[in-house]
Amino acid sequence: METLHGNIPVTTPTKTYVAPSRVPGAPGLPHRPSPEALEVTLAELAARFGNRFSVNTSVRAAHAHVLSWTAPQPPDAVMFPHTAEEIALVVKICAAHKIPIIPYGTGTSLEGHVNAPYGGISIDTSYMNAVVAVHAQDLTCTVQPGVTRKKLNENLRDVGLFFPIDPGADASLGGMAATRASGTNAVRYGTMKDNVLAMEVVLPNGEIIKTGSRAKKSSAGYDLTRLFVGSEGTLGVITQITLKLHGIPEAISAGICPFPTVRAACEATIATIQSGLNVARIELLDALQVKSVNAYSKLNLPEMPLLMVEFHGSDLSVAEDARRFGEIADEFGGGPFHWATAPEERSKLWAARHDVYWATLGLRPGTKSLATDVCVPISRLADCVEETQADIAETKLIAPIVGHVGDGNFHVGVLVDTDNPAEMQAVDGFIERLVLRALAMDGTCTGEHGIGQAKRKYMLREHGSAALDVMASLKTAIDPQNIMNPGKIL
Numbered sequence: 478m479e480t481l482h483g484n485i486p487v488t489t490p491t492k493t494y495v496a497p498s499r500v501p502g503a504p505g506l507p508h509r510p511s512p513e514a515l516e517v518t519l520a521e522l523a524a525r526f527g528n529r530f531s532v533n534t535s536v537r538a539a540h541a542h543v544l545s546w547t548a549p550q551p552p553d554a555v556m557f558p559h560t561a562e563e564i565a566l567v568v569k570i571c572a573a574h575k576i577p578i579i580p581y582g583t584g585t586s587l588e589g590h591v592n593a594p595y596g597g598i599s600i601d602t603s604y605m606n607a608v609v610a611v612h613a614q615d616l617t618c619t620v621q622p623g624v625t626r627k628k629l630n631e632n633l634r635d636v637g638l639f640f641p642i643d644p645g646a647d648a649s650l651g652g653m654a655a656t657r658a659s660g661t662n663a664v665r666y667g668t669m670k671d672n673v674l675a676m677e678v679v680l681p682n683g684e685i686i687k688t689g690s691r692a693k694k695s696s697a698g699y700d701l702t703r704l705f706v707g708s709e710g711t712l713g714v715i716t717q718i719t720l721k722l723h724g725i726p727e728a729i730s731a732g733i734c735p736f737p738t739v740r741a742a743c744e745a746t747i748a749t750i751q752s753g754l755n756v757a758r759i760e761l762l763d764a765l766q767v768k769s770v771n772a773y774s775k776l777n778l779p780e781m782p783l784l785m786v787e788f789h790g791s792d793l794s795v796a797e798d799a800r801r802f803g804e805i806a807d808e809f810g811g812g813p814f815h816w817a818t819a820p821e822e823r824s825k826l827w828a829a830r831h832d833v834y835w836a837t838l839g840l841r842p843g844t845k846s847l848a849t850d851v852c853v854p855i856s857r858l859a860d861c862v863e864e865t866q867a868d869i870a871e872t873k874l875i876a877p878i879v880g881h882v883g884d885g886n887f888h889v890g891v892l893v894d895t896d897n898p899a900e901m902q903a904v905d906g907f908i909e910r911l912v913l914r915a916l917a918m919d920g921t922c923t924g925e926h927g928i929g930q931a932k933r934k935y936m937l938r939e940h941g942s943a944a945l946d947v948m949a950s951l952k953t954a955i956d957p958q959n960i961m962n963p964g965k966i967l
Contacts, residue, residue: 507577507595507963514574515596519554521570522598529557529604540581540599542592544834546845546895547931552579552593557601561677561685561716564600568714569683571598577960578681580710582622582652585644587848588929590656590709594964600714602651608632609717616722617674617691622651622715638722641666641757644925645831651715657707659925661830664750664883665757665789666723668925670706677717678705681956691719704951709927710962712955726789730799731758731823732816734786734806735779739763739866739878742782743859745809746882749786750855752805754798758787759883760830763866765840766877766890773836774829784811784882785830787823833879837890841875844892849908849931851915852886852924861918862887865911872907886924913938928966936966 510518522530531537532554541549558564571578577597584591593599606623613636620629627647630639642653643660652658654676659668666672675689688701705712736742742761749756762770762783771778784806788798803814817823829836837846853861862878869876869889880887889911893904912922912935922928922935937945945967952959952967 507959509595510574510576510597515553515576518570518574518576518598522554522556522567525566526556526563529559531555531557537599540579540584540591540593540601542584542586542589542930544585544587544848546847546893546901547589547592547929550592550594552577552599553596555581555599555601557604559604561679564602564679564714564716565683565685567598567600568679568681571960572682572958575958575960577963578710578714579962580651580655580714582649582655583625583646585646585648586652586656586929587926588923588931590927590929590962590965592930592964594930597960597963602649602714602716605651605716611636611638611722612691613638613722615691616724617719618722619691619717619719620650621717622649622654624650626650626653633722634725637725639725640672640720641723642669642672643831645834650718650720654706654715654718655708655710656927657925659881659884659886661758661760661827661881663881663886663925664759665755670703672721673702673706673718674721675702675719676705676715678713678715680713681958681961685716686713689719693721707927709929709965711952711966712961714961726757728792728795729757729787729789729820729823730795730816730818731785731787731826732799732814733778733826734784734802734811734814736782736784736806736809736811738810739782739862740859741809741811742784743855743862743882745784745806745811746858747855748805748808749802750883752801754801755788755790755794756786756798756802756883757789758785758827759881760785761862761878761880761882761887762830762833763862763878765875766833766837766879769836769840769877770829770833773839774825774832776825776829785826787827830879833877833888834890837877837892840877841892844894847891847893847904847908848888848926849891849911850886850888850924850926851911851920851922852884853915853918853920855882855885857918857920858882858885858887861914861920864914865889868907868910868914872903874904874907876907881924884924885920930964933966 537551541551602623605621609619641662876891
């Protein structure tokens with residue numbers, strides 16, 4: 478059992494953490510609801526919402542974690558709301574009977590975020606998929622949580638704007654806000670925390686609050702927006718998001734550049750950023766990852782450490798940036814540099830990058846991919862990647878690496894036979910060494926995947942007990958019954 482509430486010990490790789498007794502009204506362990514409470518709740522929700530409420534086994538199974546090796550744990554039922562008011566009603570009913578609530582977007586998260594370890598009701602926001610308003614002059618828009626990033630950008634194209642955050646999957650914007658998502662454009666445009674201005678959230682007691690406004694900045698009180706961004710559904714259900722937008726660049730230039738080693742590619746990346754070039758994307762693929770991409774996406778990239786880069790700006794600026802990058806790459810033994818000049822060629826290149834999860838599976842058919850990530854200061858990125866590659870080789874794993882090298886974040890896709898206990902144990906040890914390696918380099922256990930279920934055990938090592946006490950206090954104050962996505966983060 479794991480909790481940060483009450484005097485319940487949590488075992489971590491380093492020590493036993495005992496949650497602070499000073500937390501007022503600590504709710505204690507999350508737990509499955511009683512059969513009687515669950516029966517009453519299911520009956521009430523079914524009567525109110527009809528065919529938008531389901532206890533069907535296949536529907537429930539589809540709302541459990543499916544994309545990684547975390548064991549799926551389906552909810553007791555699934556609700557498909559249309560409005561924030563409907564979500565508030567569901568939450569009030571669940572709160573009255575202490576029934577867990579699991580917010581659900583598109584189910585593309587990788588750390589067990591949407592599992593229901595204590596049962597409960599999954600709230601699927603896919604029907605809440607309206608672009609509520611676009612304020613082109615202010616470079617903002619307001620959307621419901623079920624809008625996906627691709628749908629939003631299709632909607633914005635005609636007004637010359639785009640939303641830059643692009644995780645590999647076509648995730649929902651509510652889920653992206655909840656997990657503090659990132660992507661290939663983060664080196665220039667930041668992550669979700671930098672691009673969310675305000676949210677509407679249903680609290681665990683059914684109240685609806687707004688966390689900000691469309692103003693570009695504010696110093697009015699606590700920053701509730703950033704409290705809920707990255708909270709992974711543990712503090713409330715996001716029902717509306719106001720986002721920053723950006724103008725579609727006048728010119729976009731993209732290309733690929735092979736390097737003799739991962740270190741050379743990382744050093745070229747650091748030099749590129751220090752030179753002030755307008756790089757929007759700069760991604761590293763190791764040789765094995767390139768091999769998988771070639772096979773899956775029908776490309777012919779050189780199978781060696783590779784940088785994929787993209788520059789945004791004017792025609793003159795991207796031409797100059799491309800020329801300067803070529804010079805930097807040459808200084809570190811990189812090249813030749815091949816440009817993807819046509820829009821369809823660029824699209825194919827970045828589609829291949831976003832499909833690396835599926836491409837990786839082809840390296841060892843019949844296995845599952847444990848996709849994990851860490852993030853370190855970019856000055857330590859080459860060290861961390863090289864040590865990780867050596868660990869992979871020593872452990873005899875098949876585990877390609879791809880990274881957002883512009884911000885020090887990289888991903889490892891470990892292919893594992895989940896029916897082989899010895900192999901599972903070896904992979905678990907590898908992941909722990911990867912995380913501890915990143916933390917020793919003043920990094921973090923996750924740059925963008927989030928904590929969910931899978932990385933809770935690293936929170937003490939990364940943050941320390943005092944910081945976890947603060948997180949536990951916030952959770953207790955907002956969700957005293959511990960019904961909001963229990964078993965995640967803390």
